[in-house]
Amino acid sequence: MKPGPFEWQAPDSLEAALALKARHGEAARFLAGGQSLVPAMNFRVAQPAVLVDLNRVAALDFCQFDADGTLRIGAMARYRRIERDAAVAARVPILVEALAEVAHPQIRTRGTLGGNLSHADPASEMPAVMLALDARFRLRRAGGERVVAAADFFLGPLATVLAEDEMLAEVIIPPLPSGSGTAFLEVARRRGDYAMMGVAAVLRRGPDGRCAEARIALCSAGPTPMAAPRASEALIGRGLNAESFAEAAALAVTEIAPMGSVQASPTYQRHLAGVLVGRALSLAAERAA
Amino acid sequence: MKITIRVNGVGYTRDVEPRLLLSDFLRHEIGLTGTHVGCEHGVCGACTILWDGEPARSCLAFAVQAEGHEISTVEGLAPGPGKLNPLQQAFQDAHGLQCGYCTPGMLMTLTAFLAENPHPDEAQIREALSGNLCRCTGYQHIVDAVLRVAAA
Numbered sequence: 001m002k003p004g005p006f007e008w009q010a011p012d013s014l015e016a017a018l019a020l021k022a023r024h025g026e027a028a029r030f031l032a033g034g035q036s037l038v039p040a041m042n043f044r045v046a047q048p049a050v051l052v053d054l055n056r057v058a059a060l061d062f063c064q065f066d067a068d069g070t071l072r073i074g075a076m077a078r079y080r081r082i083e084r085d086a087a088v089a090a091r092v093p094i095l096v097e098a099l100a101e102v103a104h105p106q107i108r109t110r111g112t113l114g115g116n117l118s119h120a121d122p123a124s125e126m127p128a129v130m131l132a133l134d135a136r137f138r139l140r141r142a143g144g145e146r147v148v149a150a151a152d153f154f155l156g157p158l159a160t161v162l163a164e165d166e167m168l169a170e171v172i173i174p175p176l177p178s179g180s181g182t183a184f185l186e187v188a189r190r191r192g193d194y195a196m197m198g199v200a201a202v203l204r205r206g207p208d209g210r211c212a213e214a215r216i217a218l219c220s221a222g223p224t225p226m227a228a229p230r231a232s233e234a235l236i237g238r239g240l241n242a243e244s245f246a247e248a249a250a251l252a253v254t255e256i257a258p259m260g261s262v263q264a265s266p267t268y269q270r271h272l273a274g275v276l277v278g279r280a281l282s283l284a285a286e287r288a289a
Numbered sequence: 290m291k292i293t294i295r296v297n298g299v300g301y302t303r304d305v306e307p308r309l310l311l312s313d314f315l316r317h318e319i320g321l322t323g324t325h326v327g328c329e330h331g332v333c334g335a336c337t338i339l340w341d342g343e344p345a346r347s348c349l350a351f352a353v354q355a356e357g358h359e360i361s362t363v364e365g366l367a368p369g370p371g372k373l374n375p376l377q378q379a380f381q382d383a384h385g386l387q388c389g390y391c392t393p394g395m396l397m398t399l400t401a402f403l404a405e406n407p408h409p410d411e412a413q414i415r416e417a418l419s420g421n422l423c424r425c426t427g428y429q430h431i432v433d434a435v436l437r438v439a440a441a
């Protein structure tokens with residue numbers, strides 16, 4: 001058998017799952033969609049003694065809007081469910097646009113948003129989208145919880161602020177104000193492959209037609225998802241046009257730290273970032289009603 | 290531990306370790322060797338099955354997790370012994386396979402895809418196949434097979 005032996009626990013309540021993690025600490029791993037953890041176990045890179053399977057915890061599987069437009073997504077909401085949600089497509093279209101680039105349909109059947117973000121792969125699309133949407137994450141442990149900004153959650157490749165006994169339970173996405181436009185663009189060898197470079201852009205056209213708000217974040221651009229705050233700030237108060245986009249793109253390229261891969265050198269990745277930031281901004285501006 | 294899994298509408302009860310992959314349960318425990326295993330880390334697509342009607346990698350789930358779910362494999366596609374369903378027939382007619390190693394995964398992926406989108410264009414077909422590798426056909430004949438079904 002490929003994976004090493006483990007004790008399998010499949011609680012059906014959130015409290016039971018948290019209690020199990022508190023009891024076993026580092027020896028236990030949560031099992032979400034398994035699309036990153038099971039490959040690692042098949043290679044025996046990961047050999048957890050206990051698997052706390054979250055697939056039966058119905059309380060973690062939701063995707064709903066509050067009355068004020070805040071979107072709340074449970075950790076165990078699968079990609080497939082989110083990408084097919086008509087309300088999400090209408091109100092937070094960048095999520096659906098970026099999910100189409102996350103792996104293949106077969107992986108999206110089981111993969112979850114919570115598992116993806118906890119895994120914290122810097123090449124992954126979702127962490128960058130979360131930065132661009134200014135999302136917050138609710139982290140729970142037995143008898144407590146805290147809410148952290150996406151910008152503070154990712155520490156490095158496959159590293160987050162999650163403590164040994166903590167679970168990422170909920171993703172909280174604030175409503176996009178009217179006048180907002182979003183875009184996600186990436187370049188990958190094939191659809192479904194990890195991006196050589198990906199860009200998430202969110203901006204808002206103010207009543208005067210100028211840029212009132214902008215957030216740009218990139219994936220495959222450094223050890224964590226990389227925000228480009230200087231490029232974003234440079235847009236504020238400017239016209240949404242080719243000139244301001246080109247300036248922002250040039251700034252964004254200086255704010256990333258691409259590490260290179262067998263597919264793309266850091267130089268090529270920077271080139272892609274410049275091109276994609278410009279394109280994503282003009283697409284987002286076009287969509288900003 | 291003792292589990293019962295429904296595969297192609299039939300319940301199978303076996304005593305298994307939690308670490309048994311669903312792909313190995315299908316092949317070794319119940320003898321349904323139509324589901325192939327290539328990479329065992331989610332990349333090649335040979336092990337694709339339907340999990341409650343949706344395509345999924347059987348090498349990336351433990352058999353114990355499949356209790357209470359409907360699993361469908363390539364063995365369930367044909368309408369009867371010696372017969373092929375329209376998608377399988379199109380693969381034969383268009384030479385959509387050579388060695389056949391990737392074929393069960395291709396068929397299961399496409400079964401789910403065509404149920405959702407019965408008349409796809411070529412670009413959509415190629416995108417749907419992005420998660421299934423074939424080292425023989427160069428994909429063109431597989432795409433042709435799907436186009437035949439889509440036109441029917």
Ligand SMILES: Cc1cc2nc3c(=O)[nH]c(=O)nc-3n(C[C@H](O)[C@H](O)[C@H](O)COP(=O)(O)OP(=O)(O)OC[C@H]3O[C@@H](n4cnc5c(N)ncnc54)[C@H](O)[C@@H]3O)c2cc1C
Binds near residue numbers: 124332
């Ligand atoms: C062939 C292939 C291609 C892929 N391509 C892409 C791609 O292009 N882009 C991309 O982003 N991803 C890609 N992936 C990865 C995929 O998106 C995974 O689904 C995702 O990274 C992990 O989500 P999961 O639900 O499967 O989590 P799991 O694999 O179950 O868990 C991942 C990690 O997070 C921990 N964990 C899970 N849930 C929680 C929680 N709620 N709280 C705390 N810790 C938790 C687990 O213990 C584990 O360490 C690909 C995977 C495969 C197999």
Ligand code: FES
Binds near residue numbers: 328331346347348
């Ligand atoms: S064997 Fe499962 S994807 Fe290759």
Ligand code: FES
Binds near residue numbers: 387
């Ligand atoms: S027919 Fe041989 S791998 Fe596809």
